[in-house]
Amino acid sequence: MTPSGRVTIRDVARRAGVSVATVSRVLAGDYPVLAATRNKVVRAVRELDYVPNAHARALSAARPGAIAIVVDSVAMPYYAYIAQGVEEQAALEGRLSLICTTGGDPGRELSIVRLLREQRAEAVILVGSVILDDDYRKRMTEYAHALAAAGSRLVLCGRPPLGEGVPALVVGYDNTGGAHAVTAHLLSAGHRRILYLGQRPGHTTSDSRVAGYRSALAEHGVPADPALEVEAEFSREAGYDAMRRRLAEGPPGFTAVFAGNDLIASGAIQALDEHGLRVPEDISIVGYDDVPPAQDLRLTTVHLPHDELGRAAVRLALGRVSAGPLILGTHIVVRGSVRPLGPRRPSR
Amino acid sequence: MTPSGRVTIRDVARRAGVSVATVSRVLAGDYPVLAATRNKVVRAVRELDYVPNAHARALSAARPGAIAIVVDSVAMPYYAYIAQGVEEQAALEGRLSLICTTGGDPGRELSIVRLLREQRAEAVILVGSVILDDDYRKRMTEYAHALAAAGSRLVLCGRPPLGEGVPALVVGYDNTGGAHAVTAHLLSAGHRRILYLGQRPGHTTSDSRVAGYRSALAEHGVPADPALEVEAEFSREAGYDAMRRRLAEGPPGFTAVFAGNDLIASGAIQALDEHGLRVPEDISIVGYDDVPPAQDLRLTTVHLPHDELGRAAVRLALGRVSAGPLILGTHIVVRGSVRPLGPRRPSR
DNA sequence: CGATGCGAGGTAACCGGTTACTTCTGACGT
DNA sequence: ACGTCAGAAGTAACCGGTTACCTCGCATCG
Numbered sequence: 001m002t003p004s005g006r007v008t009i010r011d012v013a014r015r016a017g018v019s020v021a022t023v024s025r026v027l028a029g030d031y032p033v034l035a036a037t038r039n040k041v042v043r044a045v046r047e048l049d050y051v052p053n054a055h056a057r058a059l060s061a062a063r064p065g066a067i068a069i070v071v072d073s074v075a076m077p078y079y080a081y082i083a084q085g086v087e088e089q090a091a092l093e094g095r096l097s098l099i100c101t102t103g104g105d106p107g108r109e110l111s112i113v114r115l116l117r118e119q120r121a122e123a124v125i126l127v128g129s130v131i132l133d134d135d136y137r138k139r140m141t142e143y144a145h146a147l148a149a150a151g152s153r154l155v156l157c158g159r160p161p162l163g164e165g166v167p168a169l170v171v172g173y174d175n176t177g178g179a180h181a182v183t184a185h186l187l188s189a190g191h192r193r194i195l196y197l198g199q200r201p202g203h204t205t206s207d208s209r210v211a212g213y214r215s216a217l218a219e220h221g222v223p224a225d226p227a228l229e230v231e232a233e234f235s236r237e238a239g240y241d242a243m244r245r246r247l248a249e250g251p252p253g254f255t256a257v258f259a260g261n262d263l264i265a266s267g268a269i270q271a272l273d274e275h276g277l278r279v280p281e282d283i284s285i286v287g288y289d290d291v292p293p294a295q296d297l298r299l300t301t302v303h304l305p306h307d308e309l310g311r312a313a314v315r316l317a318l319g320r321v322s323a324g325p326l327i328l329g330t331h332i333v334v335r336g337s338v339r340p341l342g343p344r345r346p347s348r
Numbered sequence: 349m350t351p352s353g354r355v356t357i358r359d360v361a362r363r364a365g366v367s368v369a370t371v372s373r374v375l376a377g378d379y380p381v382l383a384a385t386r387n388k389v390v391r392a393v394r395e396l397d398y399v400p401n402a403h404a405r406a407l408s409a410a411r412p413g414a415i416a417i418v419v420d421s422v423a424m425p426y427y428a429y430i431a432q433g434v435e436e437q438a439a440l441e442g443r444l445s446l447i448c449t450t451g452g453d454p455g456r457e458l459s460i461v462r463l464l465r466e467q468r469a470e471a472v473i474l475v476g477s478v479i480l481d482d483d484y485r486k487r488m489t490e491y492a493h494a495l496a497a498a499g500s501r502l503v504l505c506g507r508p509p510l511g512e513g514v515p516a517l518v519v520g521y522d523n524t525g526g527a528h529a530v531t532a533h534l535l536s537a538g539h540r541r542i543l544y545l546g547q548r549p550g551h552t553t554s555d556s557r558v559a560g561y562r563s564a565l566a567e568h569g570v571p572a573d574p575a576l577e578v579e580a581e582f583s584r585e586a587g588y589d590a591m592r593r594r595l596a597e598g599p600p601g602f603t604a605v606f607a608g609n610d611l612i613a614s615g616a617i618q619a620l621d622e623h624g625l626r627v628p629e630d631i632s633i634v635g636y637d638d639v640p641p642a643q644d645l646r647l648t649t650v651h652l653p654h655d656e657l658g659r660a661a662v663r664l665a666l667g668r669v670s671a672g673p674l675i676l677g678t679h680i681v682v683r684g685s686v687r688p689l690g691p692r693r694p695s696r
Numbered sequence: 697c698g699a700t701g702c703g704a705g706g707t708a709a710c711c712g713g714t715t716a717c718t719t720c721t722g723a724c725g726t
Numbered sequence: 727a728c729g730t731c732a733g734a735a736g737t738a739a740c741c742g743g744t745t746a747c748c749t750c751g752c753a754t755c756g
Contacts, residue, residue, distance in 0.1 A: 006499065008742055019706050024744060031745095034704065049497040054466030055406040056742035059711045074422050074447060075432045084423045087449045091456065096463055099422060099447040101435045108439065115444055118402035149397040151354060236640065266644050292584065293641040296614050356712060367736045372714060379715095382734065404712035407741045 007050045016044035027052065058120070065122035065152070066096045067314060070112055072104045072128050076235075077291035078261070078306065082127055082157065085310020093318055095122065106139070113143050117150040123317030125310075127157040129205035129234070137162065144168040153317045157309060160204050161325055169316045170325040173309060175205060178302035178330035179212025180219075182286045183258055185300070185332055187220045190341030191256035191284060197242055197268055198260020199231045206234075206260055209288060213258055228254060232264055239267030247275045255284065255341060262287035262294045262301055265337075269297060280339035290333050298336035305330070355398045364392035375400065406468070413470035413500070414444045415662060418460055420452045420476050424583075425639035426609070426654065430475055430505065433658020441666055443470065454487070461491050465498045471665030473658075475505040477553035477582070485510065492516040501665045505657060508552050509673055517664045518673040519657060523553060526650035526678035527560025528567075530634045531606055533648070533680055535568045538689030539604035539632060545590055545616055546608015547579045554582075554608055557636060561606055576602060580612055587615030595623045603632065603689060610635035610642045610649055613685075617645060628687035638681050646684040653678070 013020045018037060025031040026041040033041075044050075057063070067090045071079035083099045090097035100116070102109040109126075116124050124147055130136050140154075140162055147154045148167040156162070161170045186194050196213050200206040214224050232242040239259060246252070259265035265287035269279050277283050287294055290303035305328050312328065315321050361368045366385060373379040374389040381389075392398075405411065415438045419427035431447045438445035448464075450457040457474075464472050472495055478484050488502075488510055495502045496515040504510070509518045534542050544561050548554040562572050580590040587607060594600070607613035613635035617627050625631050635642055638651035653676050660676065663669050 006742095007497065010742080020743080021707080021745075022705060025705090028744080031705095032703065037705080049494060051462075051465045051494065051498045053407070053742055054463070054468065055403040056711090057466070057744080058403040059401070059407055059713085059742080060744040061711085073432060074435075075425070075428045077423070077425070077428075080422045080428050083447075084421060084449070087422075088451075091451075096448070096460070099431075099449075100444070101432070101447075103436075103439075112444070114399075115402070117399045118405070120401070120403070146397060146399065149355065150399045236643075269644070293644055295584075296618070296641055296645055354712095358712080368713080369715075369737080370735060373735090376714085380733070385735080401712055404741090405714080407712080407743085408714040409741085 007048045009050070009052065012041065012044045012048055012050050015048060016040040064095055065120050066098050067093075067123045067125070067317065068098045068100060068116050068121045069125040069127060069157075069310070069313075070100045070102060070109065070116075072102055074099060074101055076263070077293065078263075078289050078304075079127060081291065081306030082310040082313075085307035086125060086314055087310075088307070089311040089314035093314065093320075095314075097314075110139075113147070117147055117152060120150060121152050123153045123155060123314070125155040125157055125313045125317065126159065127313075128159070129200075129203050130159055131202040132160055132204050133202065140168065141166050155313045155317050157313045158205065169313075169323055171309060171312045171316055171328070172325070173304055173328040174330050175208035176212040176215070178288065178304075178332070179209040179258070180216045181212075181330075181332045182288070182300070182302050183213045183216035184220070185334070186256045186258065186284060186286060186338060187216060187222065189256075189284065189338055192222055193225075193254040194228065194256045194258055195246070195252075195254040196229045196258050196260070197232055197239060197246075198234060198264045199229050200233065200260075201231075209260060232260065234261050234263060236263045236267040239264030240271050241267070243268040243271035244274075247271060247277075252277070252283070256338070257283060257285040259285060259287045262289045262291050262297075262299060265299055265301070266293060266297060269299075280337050284338040284341075286338060294333075294335075300335045300337045301333055302330050303333045304328075355396045357398070357400065360389065360392045360396055360398050363396060364388040412443055413468050414446050415441075415471045415473070415665065416446045416448060416464050416469045417473040417475060417658070417661075418448045418450060418457065418464075420450055422447060422449055424611070425641065426611075426637050426652075427475060429639065429654030430658040430661075433655035434473060434662055435658075436655070437659040437662035441662065441668075443662075443666075445662075458487075461495070465495055465500060468498060469500050471501045471503060471662070473503040473505055473661045473665065474507065475661075476507070477548075477551050478507055479550040480508055480552050481550065488516065489514050503661045503665050505661045506553065517661075517671055519660045519664055519676070520673070521652055521657060521676040522678050523556035524560040524563070526636065526652075526680070527557040527606070528564045529560075529678075529680045530636070530648070530650050531561045531564035532568070533682070534604045534606065534632060534634060534686060535564060535570065537604075537632065537686055540570055541573075541602040542576065542604045542606055543594070543600075543602040544577045544606050544608070545580055545587060545594075546582060546612045547577050548581065548608075549579075557608060580608065582609050582611060584611045584615040587612030588619045589615070591616040591619035592622075595619065595625075600625070600631070604686070605631060605633040607633060607635045610637045610639050610645075610647060613647055613649070614641060614645060617647075628685050632686040634686060642681075643683075648683045648685045649681055650678050651681045652676075 009020050009023050013023045026038050069083050069086045087097045100112045144154045144166045154168040156170045162168050232238040287299050287301040290301045294301050357368050357371050361371045374386050417431050417434045435445045448460045492502045492514045502516045504518045510516050580586040635647050635649035638649045642649050
């Protein structure tokens with residue numbers, strides 16, 4: 001045993017009276033070793049409580065790296081479920097998977113990516129909405145090249161592609177289509193004044209949901225009203241605050257709400273409730289994501305294949321499927337948060 | 349550059365026209381290097397897109413290891429919030445943190461712990477309820493010794509201590525007290541027939557909550573009725589199924605429900621709802637954990653300091669606080685899911 | 697009976713860094 | 727002019743494994 005108290009393979013070899021190579025072989029189990037010798041080694045390993053050093057191991061032999069998923073926060077169900085899909089598929093593929101969280105801080109994202117590069121992770125999966133500006137593009141392009149140089153694959157999940165020549169894989173889902181469908185659902189229930197709660201100009205996810213919302217309105221001949229598009233971050237608190245402020249301004253002026261995601265919907269429902277407006281009797285509401293709390297709220301929403309998103313990201317990273325950008329479908333889940341408005345034309 | 353396409357420190361040294369030691373020193377920044385030399389090295393690093401190999405680094409120099417938290421599933425808010433606390437504190441302490449999930453499978457737990465040993469993680473935090481039997485005790489004792497031998501610390505979070513001489517730290521919270529308090533809350537609202545939904549004999553968390561439930565009943569002179577203690581796993585589905593089955597058997601025979609956790613409560617509420625029983629008008633219900641969805645349900649529940657639990661685990665692991673078993677307090681959060689039963693004595 | 701082959705185990709190079717120790721260079725003191 | 731010393735850079739040992747290659751002994755075969 002070294003002075004530090006750490007047991008090395010040489011200690012085991014000494015104790016078993018064999019060479020280090022033999023110990024290594026017994027442990028690997030891929031080389032013929034006499035039963036008697038093997039026993040001596042196994043006994044020495046047990047007696048010394050020996051654990052091979054993973055770093056030394058990784059240094060000499062190339063072995064599969066871990067699969068890492070990087071998200072803002074694991075406390076947001078949306079991310080948690082994608083992470084779960086990643087874990088499941090990684091386990092299936094015999095890989096360890098790690099979840100790392102950035103708290104939405106680009107600085108931490110940077111140091112995590114650097115760390116994963118150094119760890120020679122097999123794949124790094126970056127999840128979550130972003131502001132699609134030049135800074136972002138530059139940052140991701142750097143990540144992509146740096147990771148590629150370190151032998152890791154970069155997968156962007158729910159983020160826009162980076163363009164030709166950048167070594168990054170992409171898996172996403174249909175934001176615009178889902179938003180269109182759920183808006184159309186409200187429209188065909190007779191709603192015309194639909195508040196979109198959750199604008200975040202520049203944010204890709206929000207932008208494409210707004211696009212679906214607008215296109216559905218247009219399709220039904222309903223003019224878009226900027227006053228019905230309200231900003232809010234994708235959190236419960238933001239949804240609550242935004243709805244509260246809106247209600248404080250005067251009469252609602254809308255009969256239905258399309259919340260940018262289920263968290264916003266949940267906060268908005270609380271604000272409505274505190275204002276004496278019942279869902280769906282007074283106000284109809286729909287969300288997006290279909291995370292489990294939506295079930296408790298009886299919220300009509302758009303279902304995202306969270307699990308499948310994570311699994312697909314892993315399969316893509318490991319080259320199990322062809323590399324083209326993968327776009328998964330979404331579908332609307334009808335629960336009890338939308339009430340048909342009846343034949344009467346809503347007042348303008 | 350090596351044939352494999354990987355850039356090593358020697359490639360950088362060659363390109364910069366200096367020795368590997370100089371490159372290492374420039375990167376470490378802790379040794380005087382002429383500005384001109386430094387520039388040559390920096391340029392070479394940039395041109396080659398060099399990333400030091402973390403394994404090689406870890407092998408020669410001792411550096412802080414990562415902090416790992418191992419949970420059943422990150423999709424359960426209870427775990428997600430504890431993990432978040434761990435991440436936050438780890439970031440504060442300048443450590444990387446990893447979340448690993450087992451899916452509740454002891455086999456995967458074992459391989460994850462083995463892997464973390466090999467990675468020489470600085471701390472391994474094991475979270476979650478368990479069956480406290482000899483098998484468990486043996487397994488944990490082995491983990492504890494093996495991790496200690498590898499220089500890692502083991503922290504049990506929300507699990508019972510292992511006894512003297514086992515190198516494991518413990519941080520928990522007051523299950524019995526919280527259960528007692530919330531049961532007393534129901535009792536003082538006039539409820540006498542309180543269904544405990546979520547028994548799991550042998551499971552430490554469940555057992556101590558049941559203990560609190562019983563002691564509160566006893567204190568109020570209400571005899572315990574085994575028919576009012578119903579088994580259910582700690583999941584939404586289990587809560588739903590158990591309540592459905594119970595209601596199918598005949599008239600409820602209870603006026604209030606104490607759900608083993610908020611997930612069970614959420615499932616039970618859905619089952620009650622489908623059976624035409626309203627909360628809290630017909631049936632009162634309380635939960636445990638106070639995870640955010642409880643807010644949407646307007647569920648009266650017991651608040652756990654999830655964040656603080658995670659943070660405390662990290663501080664304990666890093667020796668920032670004294671080692672004695674740390675028990676955090678809980679408190680009841682009153683929302684709208686309990687209705688006073690009024691002066692009339694409920695029928696037996 | 698000596699050559700051949702093969703199975704078991706040892707030797708040492710190597711993975712890619714860090715760092716103690718050594719060497720070299722030039723400024724400075726006498 | 728020569729010895730001293732400090733600063734900058736190089737040399738090589740080391741971290742703890744893996745594995746290509748080599749050696750040795752014994753059974754098999756011509």
